[in-house]
Amino acid sequence: MERRLFIKRSGFCGLALTIVPSTLLIQDTKYSIEELMGKEDIELYGDGINLRKEAHDAFVEMKKAALADGIDIKIVSSYRSFDRQAVIFERKYLKYTDDGMEPLDAIDKIIEYSTIPGTSRHHWGTDMDLIDGAPKVDGDVLDASKFSTGGPFEKFKLWMDENSKKFDYYLVYTDDSKRKGFKYEPWHYSYAPLSIPMLKSFRLKNIMKQLEQEDFLGSDHLTTEFVKTYIEDNILDINPELL
Template sequence: MKRRSFIKKASATSLACAFPTIIPYRNSIEFSTDELIGKADIDLYGEGINLRKEAHDAYVEMKKAAYSDGFNIKMVSSFRDFYRQQGIWERKYLRFTEDDGMSPLDAIDKIIEYSTIPGTSRHHWATDIDIIDGNVIVTGDVLVPEKFEAGGPFEGFKKWLDENSEKFGFYLVYTDQPKRRGFKYEPWHYSYAPISIPMLTAYRKINVVKMLQNEDFYGCEHFTTGFLKSYIQDNILDINPVLL
């Protein structure tokens, strides 16, 4: 989850401030509900990349550009289907409730600091990526904000992404804007906007509350209508506004 400005400061001029960021995307594409919630079989491209064709091609070009500047973009996560997300959710739910002794509601609140409810992940769309610099040797969890900040091992890589990722259509999703709600800042999570924007538009037409109330996984019995409505507004929609 990340909160940042999407207009590059280095190239900001009075003209840049006068015009909004415009992302060309194909709004004629139709997506099935199963496709949007991660239950459809879709074509994925690239060994170890696993993105839709257009996103894959843009990722490869971005990787080449980064490499020429001394960075080796390494994919940590891309496409995840519903059932893989369910596995992530349930492992965390059991760990927090059984090992850590949290109440179900506290466990759910803890999970959704960084992890999505199955059926609501942007990774279901094969447009979003979690990436690091493979040239840097680090210990422990690589996907922590501190490692992308000043003094962290990925500081230079994050600066490169700030200056270049949008040239290839990839935008930070969960920014570090102080007033943003929902998922916490994720400086590693980028979305291929030309496809993810129309996918989010289509996703917003789904009755997510009804969909989740018909699912069966650990913890879902504690999802109230009020909780789910807040989750949709805060975690799904309170993102980088360029991606809405």
């Protein structure tokens, strides 16, 4: 299947500025656009952990504390490159459209849980999907029902609710009925001391302008208005403690 340009160019220039408060419009050079999009190699730490140094060290301490309380924190996913996110996005797009879904419906389905490549917090080396590795679980472990009352990860979730912030890890996509964008993810945690400034840097850079140069299945169905809404709802409507 032929790949197509990712974002329609019409009316695109300046999109980033329309969603950034004027107080944030300052020069930012700490994080490059390539780095924020998962297109630049970054130094990652820990066998099977793959986080930036500060996030890694805090996770190791959190894991030790959880083990002392009988919780075996296991990483399902941490750092993802741009290319890895593209594989996830396109695999889902093909699956849904092959099943008969219209392209726009397929994209809406994808962004219930998966990001457009280049916009994932997993690109930053600060975020992880976590479960309790002790219980035996059948099927998809990243299922919100498994973290609720009576689920195999109930104890894990209760422990994280009480303790994760002590190690500067915060739930990103909370169970708030007023929150838009991605659905509730009781497994996705972010290391705030790094991810907060990275999100601010993300908002200052015209990353969406860069994405129009990329090449993805379904891209011809993504308009400027769609991307603007996606940023506001999926990228920015998160746990306010991470803004």
